[in-house]
Amino acid sequence: MQTIGAPSINTSILPHLSRNLLLARVGWQSRLSSVHPLNQRGFGSSRNGEADRRGPTSPASSDSFTKSTTSSSSASPSTSQSSIPSDWDENPNLNISAFSQLPSSTFGYNQHMIINSEFKEALRQILWQFRAPIRYAFAYGSGVFPQTASGSKSASIVHTQPSPAISSMQGGQGKMIDFIFGVSYTQHWHSLNLQQHRDHYSAIGSFGSSLVSRVQDNYGAGVYFNPYVTVNGTLIKYGVVNLDTLCRDLSEWDTLYLAGRLQKPVKILRDDPRVRLANQINLISAVRTALLLLPSDFTEQQLYGTIAGLSYLGDPRMALPAENPNKVANIIKFQLPNFRRLYAPLIENLPNVAFHDPRCKSSDWMDDPDTDATLAQDMDPKRRGNMVRRLPRSFRSKLYFRYQSKFQIPQLEFNKMLEESDDKDPSRVKKQQGGVFDIRVANDRQEDLRVEVKKAIKSTVQWPSVTQSLKSIVTTGLVRSIRYAREKMDKYREGRKRGIRDHSNVNGGEKKST
Numbered sequence: 001m002q003t004i005g006a007p008s009i010n011t012s013i014l015p016h017l018s019r020n021l022l023l024a025r026v027g028w029q030s031r032l033s034s035v036h037p038l039n040q041r042g043f044g045s046s047r048n049g050e051a052d053r054r055g056p057t058s059p060a061s062s063d064s065f066t067k068s069t070t071s072s073s074s075a076s077p078s079t080s081q082s083s084i085p086s087d088w089d090e091n092p093n094l095n096i097s098a099f100s101q102l103p104s105s106t107f108g109y110n111q112h113m114i115i116n117s118e119f120k121e122a123l124r125q126i127l128w129q130f131r132a133p134i135r136y137a138f139a140y141g142s143g144v145f146p147q148t149a150s151g152s153k154s155a156s157i158v159h160t161q162p163s164p165a166i167s168s169m170q171g172g173q174g175k176m177i178d179f180i181f182g183v184s185y186t187q188h189w190h191s192l193n194l195q196q197h198r199d200h201y202s203a204i205g206s207f208g209s210s211l212v213s214r215v216q217d218n219y220g221a222g223v224y225f226n227p228y229v230t231v232n233g234t235l236i237k238y239g240v241v242n243l244d245t246l247c248r249d250l251s252e253w254d255t256l257y258l259a260g261r262l263q264k265p266v267k268i269l270r271d272d273p274r275v276r277l278a279n280q281i282n283l284i285s286a287v288r289t290a291l292l293l294l295p296s297d298f299t300e301q302q303l304y305g306t307i308a309g310l311s312y313l314g315d316p317r318m319a320l321p322a323e324n325p326n327k328v329a330n331i332i333k334f335q336l337p338n339f340r341r342l343y344a345p346l347i348e349n350l351p352n353v354a355f356h357d358p359r360c361k362s363s364d365w366m367d368d369p370d371t372d373a374t375l376a377q378d379m380d381p382k383r384r385g386n387m388v389r390r391l392p393r394s395f396r397s398k399l400y401f402r403y404q405s406k407f408q409i410p411q412l413e414f415n416k417m418l419e420e421s422d423d424k425d426p427s428r429v430k431k432q433q434g435g436v437f438d439i440r441v442a443n444d445r446q447e448d449l450r451v452e453v454k455k456a457i458k459s460t461v462q463w464p465s466v467t468q469s470l471k472s473i474v475t476t477g478l479v480r481s482i483r484y485a486r487e488k489m490d491k492y493r494e495g496r497k498r499g500i501r502d503h504s505n506v507n508g509g510e511k512k513s514t
Contacts, residue, residue, distance in 0.1 A: 085103055092251070092281060094251060094277060099276075102276065103277075107277075110345045110346070111276065111342065112268055112271075113266065113268075114341075115144070118164075119166065120269070122232075126231050127179075127269060130197070131192055132183070132193040133184070134181045134182070134183060135184055135272050136181075136268075137180065137268070137270040138179070139177055139178065141175075141177070141178040142175055143170065143178060144178075144266075145265055147335075158174045160233050163233070176236060177237075179236060180238070180239045180241060181241070182243045182246050182275060183241070184243055186213040186216055187210055190209040190212045190213055191209035201226060202475060202477030216240060219471045221255045222245035222255075223239040223241045223258065224239065224240045224241075225238070226239075227480055227484060246258055247275060247278040251282065252393045252395070253392035253393075253460060256311050256395075256457070256460050257464050260461070263308065264307075283346055284346050285390070286307045287347065289307075290310070291352075291353060291384075291387060292387060292388070292449060293453055296377055296379050297374065298375055299375070300336065300374075303375060304332050312327070312461075313458050314457065314460070315465045316462070316465055337366065337367050337368070337369055347375070351378075352377055353377040354376060354377075356374055357371075359371050381442045384439075385434025385438035385439035385440075385442040386433055388438040388439075388441050388442050389421070394460070395456060397418070398456040398459055400418065403440075409437075420435070
């Protein structure tokens with residue numbers, strides 16, 4: 001039982017975490033650095049259950065696709081992915097309570113980004129200023145991971161007295177730092193936090209923790225934000241979410257609101273085994289969704305750009321002058337090595353996609369921001385059907401409904417198919433292999449499939465984003481809402497100006513060269 005007021009953290013792993021993160025990174029680099037077109041094998045083994053039984057294949061399938069591999073001896077035993085059960089994501093147990101219950105000792109270490117140790121400690125010190133128990137926490141956004149070149153103009157946000165580490169990492173620009181706090185009991189958490197930090201809340205806090213928690217859990221995406229608060233001399237915004245809500249979105253994509261944030265590099269400051277497992281499902285689901293949207297050959301930037309853009313499809317801020325129009329491109333441009341750390345271990349473990357680039361044999365390619373490696377995926381409908389079947393449950397249902405309409409499948413037949421594919425009942429352990437309908441979806445014309453997948457994403461994102469934005473006006477208060485909207489509009493204008501300037505430079509260079 002956790003002591004009330006004491007921040008929740010697994011102290012037993014702290015002395016070893018930095019060392020294990022380094023070992024995991026070295027192991028992944030060792031295995032991935034051997035990826036080379038000359039070191040390949042046929043796509044015949046079944047890992048993670050996505051390879052089908054051997055049989056007839058289409059021309060652009062396993063006969064033309066080869067999966068690069070490395071010897072298991074090239075990886076440290078402590079970091080080898082081979083110890084992970086091949087079916088870990090088929091019927092995951094999201095009721096675990098200890099890190100020892102995860103599929104392997106290094107499972108999910110790709111989620112931990114490496115940042116300056118003093119900056120990390122300064123972020124952790126902010127968490128210690130909250131007496132209400134925080135079970136899971138991460139920092140994200142441009143205040144933690146730069147999205148512009150150093151020396152770029154920033155908004156007028158200024159920390160009152162930040163730590164030297166924060167000032168140094170932000171280059172003196174003074175950007176608000178965003179946090180998400182995962183908590184076990186929403187009302188209890190707000191009750192304690194209202195006693196300690198009443199000034200963090202708008203007028204709604206006067207009605208007590210019961211109303212605050214109802215507003216959080218019942219409207220929008222299940223997150224309650226308190227922006228423009230100063231903690232340890234640092235201006236921050238923090239969102240509070242119940243762990244059940246967070247894990248559901250990560251594993252099922254019912255809103256993609258927080259799942260989308262965690263599909264991009266974040267700095268996890270307090271970890272939780274259940275969230276780590278759910279987030280690994282989220283990340284591998286993001287890869288599969290992106291593969292359905294991409295052609296047979298593509299680059300890292302195309303892959304990571306597709307993943308980073310998933311949660312912005314249907315986001316009303318992207319249709320209004322309320323967000324930098326170059327946001328996704330900036331995230332990829334300045335965070336390519338971090339995206340690689342996040343996704344390369346997952347790509348290496350998937351049987352239907354591989355790095356096909358001689359530059360990957362370089363020992364330091366993982367940290368090289370100038371390397372945009374090429375990849376190839378298997379386009380065989382049976383294997384892509386397996387990817388459709390393994391999409392997150394809520395999102396997969398939306399895609400199924402779209403194709404029910406397109407294929408004009410009778411409702412009774414469709415209901416039977418949905419029942420057979422239902423994986424929510426824990427008593428029904430099923431192999432998540434694509435059925436006839438999944439294969440038919442995957443075999444749709446590539447451009448049509450891309451359109452349908454994007455529409456399913458938009459229908460997932462749009463309503464929760466709209467209601468969350470409307471809810472924020474109430475939870476944030478009118479004055480802070482106007483300030484937030486004004487700064488978002490400033491970012492939009494700055495992004496447009498930079499985009500026009502970059503376009504002019506490119507055109508000028510082209511004219512000069514001719």
